[in-house]
Amino acid sequence: MTHILFLTDHLGGGGAPISILALANVLMARGCSVTILSLQDKVWHEPPEGADIHVLSFAYRGLWQKLRRYRLHARRLNVWLASQSRSFDLVVANSHYSHQVINRSCLADRAWLCIRTDPAADLMGSHRPRRLARLRHLYHGRKVLGISSGMLDSLRQLEIVPAQWRMIPNVIDAHAIQATMRVPVPYEDYIVYVGRLERRQKRYDRLFYAYKTSGVSQRLLVVGDGEIDEARALAVSLGISDRVIFLGKQANPYPYMHHARLLVLASDYEGFGRVIAESLVCGTPVVSTDCPSGPREILLGELAECLVPLDNGELLGRRMAELIEKPPVIRPAHYAAYTPEHIADQYLYLVNRDGEPPMAKE
Structure with missing residues (x-):
């Protein structure tokens, strides 16, 4: 053994x-x-x-x-x-x-x-x-x-x-995720962020700015703990607090990912970007900053269009709107490496x- x-x-x-x-x-x-x-x-x-x-x-x-x-x-x-x-x-x-x-x-x-x-x-x-x-x-x-x-x-x-x-x-255990992702959630027609609310790395400030400039009608669900009070205050200052819903950390985040129109990640850096691969397993497209070092290794081929350069919140917002209008088809080949x-x-x-x-x- x-x-x-x-x-x-x-x-x-x-x-x-x-x-x-x-x-x-x-x-x-x-x-x-x-x-x-x-x-x-x-x-x-x-x-x-x-x-x-x-x-x-x-x-x-x-x-x-x-x-x-x-x-x-x-x-x-x-x-x-x-x-x-x-x-x-x-x-x-x-x-x-x-x-x-x-x-x-x-x-x-x-x-x-x-x-x-x-x-x-x-x-x-x-x-x-x-x-x-x-x-x-x-x-x-x-x-x-x-x-x-x-x-x-x-x-x-x-x-x-x-x-x-x-x-x-x-x-990434696709079978385990897909076995738990179809539970209903009390929201419809939304985009989602899943992860810790941390301004230094995860850049929820960039996420909120992009969401505001995107012009999309979908609400933004925020799944995760961390700097919630600071994030709420920022949402108020940007005038989007009525459309941003803070759900806190969820024991099973996959239904929120599966039922979403889009998952958004606005980080300055990632180790792997696990939530990106999990979102693909859930069949949900992702738009992400092209930060070091994981996203560009997960979003390959036609999904590379889902990446946007760092420090371009307006382009991040435009790409969100574009992917909601014309989402890519997610296939098992996109996450087979994990x-x-x-x-x-x-x-x-x-x-x-x-x-x-x-x-x-x-």
């Missing part, structure tokens, strides 16, 4: 825990033993049956421990690994904190580091030299997975050269192979 270990910062909110649990479910169906180790005591999701879930949290005390928290947590990880009766054939660490910890542990040379946000996004704002040095320390000479090719391109542009690299996107079977094959490939050769400098 193949034994696989996933490390994660937590199993709380966000797309990463959902992706990890979906992947665990797929790999167990292929006969693998899967252990998930959360480095925070935050487990909000029901684990798949048969998965071995552990929590190995560490709460630092005082400044000395805070400055050494990654190394101290890595020591705790080493002790936990020594206590296990099995060895692991594949180790994958997900997200920033887990990468910091595992790079200081006995698994540093053999673990794959799965990057779920574009590395270039970490360089925004102040302290760029310090942030760049941190990225190089984390990923130069390591085994790196990217959930989109754009992430690996960002590493190359930053002259960070992994020892090995591979792109494996997130699992099927559980296809993604499981790529992870099992890592068990017996060394991934790709090092990335060459340009």
